[in-house]
Amino acid sequence: MPRRLIPLVALAALLVTACGGDEAKGPLTVYSGRSEELVQPLIDDFMEATGIEVEVRYAGSTDLAATLLQEGDATDADVFFAQDPASLGSVAAMLATLPEEILDRVDSRFADSEGRWVGTSGRVRTFIYNTSGTIALPESVDDVTDPRWAGQLGVAPTNGSFLAFVAAMILERGEDATAEWLADLAAVEPQDFPGNSPIVAGTDSGEVQGGLVNHYYLFRLRSEGGGNNAENWFFPAGGVGNLVMPAGAGIIDGTDMTESAQRFVDFLLSTEAQRYFADETFEYPLIEGVEPVAGLPALTDIDAPAIDLSALAGLLDDATRLVTEAGL
Amino acid sequence: MTAGPVTIPRESPAKSPRRRGASRGWWAAAAVVLLPTLIPPLSLLWQLITNGPGALPPTLRLLELFAGTLGLTIAVTATALALGTATAWLTSRTDLPARRWWLIIAALPLVIPSYMAALTIIGATGPSGLLSNWLGFVIPTPFGFVGAWVALSVFLAPLAHLIITPALRLIDPATEEAATGLGAGKLRVFFTVTLPLLRPALVSAGLMAGLYTISDFGAVSLLRFDTFTRAIFTLYAGQLDRRPAATLSLMLMALALLILFVERRTRSRADYHLTSTGRQRRPQHIDGWARLGSFVFLGSYALVSLALPVAVLVFWLTRGLGAGAELGTFWAETGRSVAVSVGAALASAVAAIPIAMITTWRRGRFSDAASGSVWAIYALPHITVGVAVIGFALEWAQPLYQGLALLLLTYVAMFLAQSVSTTQDSLRRASPELEEASRGLGRGPLSTLGRITIPLVAPGMAAGAALVFLSVMKELPATLLLRPTGFETLAIRIWSATGEGFFARASVASLALLGVSIVPLLALTYRDLRN
Numbered sequence: 001m002p003r004r005l006i007p008l009v010a011l012a013a014l015l016v017t018a019c020g021g022d023e024a025k026g027p028l029t030v031y032s033g034r035s036e037e038l039v040q041p042l043i044d045d046f047m048e049a050t051g052i053e054v055e056v057r058y059a060g061s062t063d064l065a066a067t068l069l070q071e072g073d074a075t076d077a078d079v080f081f082a083q084d085p086a087s088l089g090s091v092a093a094m095l096a097t098l099p100e101e102i103l104d105r106v107d108s109r110f111a112d113s114e115g116r117w118v119g120t121s122g123r124v125r126t127f128i129y130n131t132s133g134t135i136a137l138p139e140s141v142d143d144v145t146d147p148r149w150a151g152q153l154g155v156a157p158t159n160g161s162f163l164a165f166v167a168a169m170i171l172e173r174g175e176d177a178t179a180e181w182l183a184d185l186a187a188v189e190p191q192d193f194p195g196n197s198p199i200v201a202g203t204d205s206g207e208v209q210g211g212l213v214n215h216y217y218l219f220r221l222r223s224e225g226g227g228n229n230a231e232n233w234f235f236p237a238g239g240v241g242n243l244v245m246p247a248g249a250g251i252i253d254g255t256d257m258t259e260s261a262q263r264f265v266d267f268l269l270s271t272e273a274q275r276y277f278a279d280e281t282f283e284y285p286l287i288e289g290v291e292p293v294a295g296l297p298a299l300t301d302i303d304a305p306a307i308d309l310s311a312l313a314g315l316l317d318d319a320t321r322l323v324t325e326a327g328l
Numbered sequence: 329m330t331a332g333p334v335t336i337p338r339e340s341p342a343k344s345p346r347r348r349g350a351s352r353g354w355w356a357a358a359a360v361v362l363l364p365t366l367i368p369p370l371s372l373l374w375q376l377i378t379n380g381p382g383a384l385p386p387t388l389r390l391l392e393l394f395a396g397t398l399g400l401t402i403a404v405t406a407t408a409l410a411l412g413t414a415t416a417w418l419t420s421r422t423d424l425p426a427r428r429w430w431l432i433i434a435a436l437p438l439v440i441p442s443y444m445a446a447l448t449i450i451g452a453t454g455p456s457g458l459l460s461n462w463l464g465f466v467i468p469t470p471f472g473f474v475g476a477w478v479a480l481s482v483f484l485a486p487l488a489h490l491i492i493t494p495a496l497r498l499i500d501p502a503t504e505e506a507a508t509g510l511g512a513g514k515l516r517v518f519f520t521v522t523l524p525l526l527r528p529a530l531v532s533a534g535l536m537a538g539l540y541t542i543s544d545f546g547a548v549s550l551l552r553f554d555t556f557t558r559a560i561f562t563l564y565a566g567q568l569d570r571r572p573a574a575t576l577s578l579m580l581m582a583l584a585l586l587i588l589f590v591e592r593r594t595r596s597r598a599d600y601h602l603t604s605t606g607r608q609r610r611p612q613h614i615d616g617w618a619r620l621g622s623f624v625f626l627g628s629y630a631l632v633s634l635a636l637p638v639a640v641l642v643f644w645l646t647r648g649l650g651a652g653a654e655l656g657t658f659w660a661e662t663g664r665s666v667a668v669s670v671g672a673a674l675a676s677a678v679a680a681i682p683i684a685m686i687t688t689w690r691r692g693r694f695s696d697a698a699s700g701s702v703w704a705i706y707a708l709p710h711i712t713v714g715v716a717v718i719g720f721a722l723e724w725a726q727p728l729y730q731g732l733a734l735l736l737l738t739y740v741a742m743f744l745a746q747s748v749s750t751t752q753d754s755l756r757r758a759s760p761e762l763e764e765a766s767r768g769l770g771r772g773p774l775s776t777l778g779r780i781t782i783p784l785v786a787p788g789m790a791a792g793a794a795l796v797f798l799s800v801m802k803e804l805p806a807t808l809l810l811r812p813t814g815f816e817t818l819a820i821r822i823w824s825a826t827g828e829g830f831f832a833r834a835s836v837a838s839l840a841l842l843g844v845s846i847v848p849l850l851a852l853t854y855r856d857l858r859n
Contacts, residue, residue, distance in 0.1 A: 029813060035828045036816065037656070057813040058824060066568050067809070070718060074726065076813065090568050158562045191471070192552050197829040198450075205456035207469065220829040224644075225651030320566035324385060 027053040028260045031068065033061025033082040034247055038281050045276075046267045052260045061087035062160055062316075068094060068252075078255040079264055081120075083247050086164045088117040089313025095250035099262060105269045106286045110246045113310045119246025120268040121277040122284030122299055125165050127233040127241070128203045128218060129210040137210075137233050141241030144212065145184035153190035154199035154211030157328040161196060161214050161245060166323060167315035168307050169240045175318065182326035192328065197221075204230040214245075219282035219293065238303025246286060246309070351690045353773065357682035362698055364741040365705045368716035369581060372574050375719065382571025385559070390579070397542060397555040397583065400476055405538035407481035409530060412488020415629065418622050420493050423611040430626050431493065432853045437633035438486035439845035441802035441819070443546030444637055444838060445479040447826075450550060451640040458643055459636070475551035480541055482633045487540075488533040490791070490852065491753065495529035496522075498757060501610075528756055531591065532749040536795075539584055539707040539745070545805065556580040557709040561805075564711055577712040584707030588700055638842070641835040648832025656833045658821060662840050665801055665818040668732075672739035673797040673848075676747040677789040679740055684751035684785065689760040699748075706745035713742055714809030735810045742806065743799045747792025754788030790855070794848040801845050818844075 032039060036058045043054050057064070061083040068075055068091045080095070082088045088095075095116040103115050110119030127144065129137060135152065138144045144153065156162050169178045191208055193199045199211035200218055204227050215234075221227035235241040249268055251261040267273055274285035284292050284299045292299065384390070418424055419431035440448075452459040454469040470478060499522060507517045523530070548558045556576060563573035614622060649655075683702060687695045705713065717738050721729040728734040762784070766776040804819040811817070818841045825834035 035824045036821075037825055037828045037830045037833065055814050058816070058820070059808050060565060062565055062568070063809070066564075066570060067718065069568065070722060074722060074729075076730070158565055160565070163566055194549050194552075195827060197827065198550075200829070202454075205454060207454045207456075217829055223651060224653050224829065224831050225647040317567040317569055320563075321383070323566075324389075324562075 027055040028078050028257050028264060029076045030054055030056045030079045030081055030264065031064045031077040032056050032058050033064050033080075033084075033087055034058075039081070041280070042268075042273055042276050045272070046264060049267070050260075050263055052263065054264070060160070065090045073254065075252060077252050078257045078261045079249060079251055080117075081247075081249045081268075082117075083123075084160055084164050084245050084312075085112075085117075085119075085248060085309040086160070086167060086312040086316045088112070088248050088250055089310055090316065092116045092250075092310070092313065094253055096253040096255075096258070098251065098265065102262070102265055102269065105288075109306070109309070110244070110286055111248070112250075113308060117248045117250035118265065118269070119248040119286050119309075120265075121247050121274070121281065122286055123161070123245050123247060124215045124234070124284065124299075124302060124304070125161065125241060125243040125245065126213060126215040127210055127235060128200050128213050128230055129233055130203050130206055130208075131229050131231050132206070133209040135209055138235065140235045140237035140239050141212075142181065142239075143235075143237075144210075144241075145181065145188055147188060149190075149210065150188045151191075152209035153185075153188060154193050154202050154208040154213075155185070155190045155328065156193045156195050156199060156213075157323050159195050162212065163316060163319045163323065164245055164312055165212070165240065165243050166319035167312045168243050168305065170315050170318060170322070171307055171311055172240050172305060175322070178319075179322050179326065182322055182328065186326045186328050190328075200230060201226065204228070212241075215296070216282035219295075234297065234302050236303070238305070240305045240307070242302050242304045243307065244284070244299070244302070244304045247283070351686075351692070354682050354685045354690055355692070355694075358686045358698055361679040361682055361744075362701055364737050365701045365744060367720050367741070368705055368708060368713045369578075369701070371716040371720045372578050372581075372712070375571065375574050375716075376578060379571055381575040382569055384572055384575060390576075393554060393556045393559050393576075394579075394583065396473075396553065397557070397580070400473065400480070400548075400553065400555060401538050401541045401587070403473075403477050404480045404484060404541045405534050407477070408484040408537040409488050409534055411481065411485035411629070412490075412533060413492055413526070413530070415485065415489045415626065416492040416496055418614075418626065419489075420496050421612050422614045422622070424614055424619065424622055428857055431857060432850065433630050433634065434489045434626065435486045435849055435853050436846065437483050438490065438798055438849060439801075439842050440483050440633070440637050441546060441841070442480060442483060442544050443550060443804075443826075444641075444822075445483045446475070446547045446550035448637040448640045449475055449479055451643070452636050458640055471552045473553050476548050476553040476555075479547040479551060480544060482629075484537040484540060485629075485633075487536055487795070488530075490795075491533040491536075491750070492526060492529050494787070494791075495526055495753070499525045529753060532753055535588070535591065535703060536706075536746060536749060538587065539703055542580060542584055542707045543709050545709060545711070556583070560709050561711055564715065570715060573712070574715070577708060577716075580712075581704050581708055584704050585700055588703055592696060638839075641838050644831040645835040645839075648830075648835070653830070653832040655836050656821075656825075656830075658818065658833075658837045658840050661816050661818045661821045661837065662844060664815055665841070666844055668736060668739065668817070669797045669800040671736050672743065672800045673793040675736065676740045676744050676796045677751075677793040679744060680747035680751040680789065680792055681781070681785060683744070683748045684755055684788070685781075687748070688752050688755040689763070702745045702748055705741055706743065708742075709805070710742065710803060711805040711809070713738060714806035717806070718809055730810065730812050732812055732815070735807070735812070735815075738806055738810055739796075739800050739803065742803075743796045746795040746799065747789065750791040750795065751785050751788035753791075754785045758784050787855070791852060794852045797848045798845050801841060 043056060047054055065087040097115045098118055103111055103118055106119055127138060135148055196213040196217045199213050200221050202208050203211050215232050218227050218230055218232055249265050255261055269287055271290060274287050274290040277283045278285045278290055278292050282293050415434035419427045419434060450469055453467045455466050460466045504517050504521050507521045543557055545557050545561050548555050560573050560576050683698055687699050721734055763776055763780050766780045802819055804823055807817055818837050821837040822834050
């Protein structure tokens with residue numbers, strides 16, 4: 001090589017390095033409303049497979065959504081990975097539209113109507129019951145408020161999933177009917193728990209006979225050596241009681257790491273990750289060809305309501321208000 | 329100099345110009361240290377002024393919350409003080425066998441976070457609870473007021489025990505013996521002589537326990553008793569509009585200030601400066617039924633507050649391990665927890681000196697305001713402090729946002745009340761004239777600081793540092809909001825594992841938290857033992 005070309009080649013190499021992909025700009029920051037216990041192993045797999053460094057900020061989904069809104073443009077986050085569609089929806093204005101090839105992998109009812117977030121695993125609202133109990137199981141969520149359950153129910157009125165379910169009910173039946181259902185629920189004096197997991201544990205121990213929860217907490221309890229006296233019950237009459245609430249992810253608009261962020265979301269919808277959600281977190285995989293864990297009915301066999309999940313976010317504050325007004 | 333408590337007027341007479349100069353130094357230092365404690369309340373007020381109060385719950389509900397919070401605070405404070413005074417007296421003023429061991433054991437429950445206390449009660453009672461299984465009959469889980477009251481009292485009593493023990497040792501036996509000599513019975517002496525002399529220590533411990541109760545979320549949420557703090561957390565968790573939660577937090581702060589105001593008003597005009605520790609007193613002889621009763625009391629207290637929580641944790645751990653649950657990592661989390669706790673403990677021990685100084689030895693027009701701002705932030709729910717600090721940082725101090733420095737500063741501000749309180753206790757045991765004498769003898773201000781002031785407040789600084797260490801180890805809500813991304817602590821680990829039902833992992837992290845927290849507590853009680 002002629003000697004005078006060397007500086008030119010060096011300069012070109014430098015330029016290529018400087019512009020070559022965004023991986024060089026430091027770690028991908030993920031705000032995760034999903035627990036470290038549940039998703040860190042998966043994130044470790046992603047880092048190993050791609051060489052992309054990921055930093056995760058774990059906190060509650062609603063907390064992170066509020067933090068993102070507070071931070072606005074100043075945020076460090078590149079990806080928001082949340083427990084529920086309501087949290088994702090509330091920051092939808094801050095999210096970039098996802099590429100078609102990502103959105104196409106999942107049934108459109110589990111993604112934002114404008115393509116700003118995509119569901120990554122399915123969580124189904126269900127009724128947990130104590131198997132040695134004698135109370136006839138409820139046909140639907142309206143049967144749960146029947147007097148035969150008086151004092152025997154566990155609910156988590158401040159829990160995000162319960163509030164999302166109430167928001168879905170508002171969407172399906174309107175505010176008045178929802179307020180009425182909540183009043184009926186308060187009338188049977190359910191016991192108030194801080195979250196789903198304690199309700200499942202309380203039902204297993206016989207402290208309560210049944211409760212409104214998400215389906216996978218029972219499987220969690222079983223892998224800790226408990227859960228032998230409880231079972232899930234999907235309401236045979238269908239309706240909002242069987243709401244499917246995907247956990248999901250979106251990419252922050254204006255991130256300088258779009259490529260890495262897309263690879264991350266893409267990874268969450270890979271067969272490997274979906275297998276992980278099915279087997280390790282006992283959720284429903286959302287892509288074709290991956291089956292849920294043994295003991296769960298197929299997602300298509302659950303009579304779930306047709307709800308526009310993108311609309312849930314706007315109703316979250318109303319749901320909180322109605323729950324408080326009902327005195328739960 | 330005669331032994332015994334010397335009552336001196338609140339405003340020291342004869343202020344020399346030199347003394348006033350030294351005061352200005354302390355006042356300036358105090359002003360700097362107080363700034364961080366003002367950030368959350370000012371940030372909340374600013375939000376209220378610019379954005380309005382938001383949609384508040386109906387007045388009736390607010391009154392309910394007010395009554396619930398106040399009722400719980402009074403009940404917990406009274407119970408914790410009674411329990412703590414009893415354990416302190418039995419272990420330091422009697423000839424009870426093995427009392428030195430009991431002195432340590434009675435302090436240990438302080439390492440247990442309120443959420444763990446509540447989980448213990450839930451895990452031990454109810455149809456399949458540990459205790460119900462052992463006893464063969466079902467103890468109903470005490471949800472509501474009773475549960476929250478028991479959990480908080482039992483785990484705040486060690487705080488009173490720790491603060492009252494050294495104070496009890498400082499009471500000059502001559503005073504009590506004089507009363508006995510004049511014909512007063514043992515109980516009468518205790519209530520009319522001992523308790524009034526303990527008043528400053530009781531007030532410190534009472535404020536610490538009471539205002540902590542106001543801010544607590546762990547126990548009231550798990551045991552389902554409605555307080556302001558529980559309502560505030562619920563508002564933050566359930567809705568994106570943060571204004572109502574901020575407004576409720578300001579109301580809660582007003583309640584804390586009201587309590588402080590009442591305490592100020594009812595306080596006797598005199599301050600006690602114990603200028604001599606008096607001669608060694610003979611321990612009170614206890615025998616027969618009294619001895620048996622004391623053992624039963626201490627034993628059942630240790631059982632409920634120590635053995636039970638550890639048993640529940642070990643139960644979850646072994647059950648999980650039996651089912652093949654993985655334990656995950658906790659070493660890095662332990663390291664981070666210890667690092668921030670040590671940092672915050674040391675910083676608040678130093679920061680407490682000027683504030684303790686201007687509120688005990690150099691009281692002035694703003695002393696009460698300084699105390700007020702320290703206690704007000706201590707009483708705020710930690711989530712409110714976190715949100716307010718985020719608001720402040722994003723608006724005015726962007727480079728500090730999600731940084732370790734801001735997290736440490738917030739810890740110091742939140743828990744400064746503890747180190748200020750213990751440092752005040754130290755200062756009260758000496759007279760301000762000591763400092764003046766040193767300067768009168770020609771020592772410069774720095775030399776006086778190093779040779780007189782620091783040695784005098786050292787025990788209080790150490791006690792304060794230990795208390796702050798313990799508080800930071802347990803702290804969760806503000807840490808979650810303010811930590812640097814990826815900076816997971818033991819408390820965060822426990823939270824995330826418990827929330828998803830990973831009980832075995834939560835147990836391991838909890839045991840690590842208890843193990844580490846015991847170290848400073850042992851150091852503190854060892855000091856009490858030696859004296």
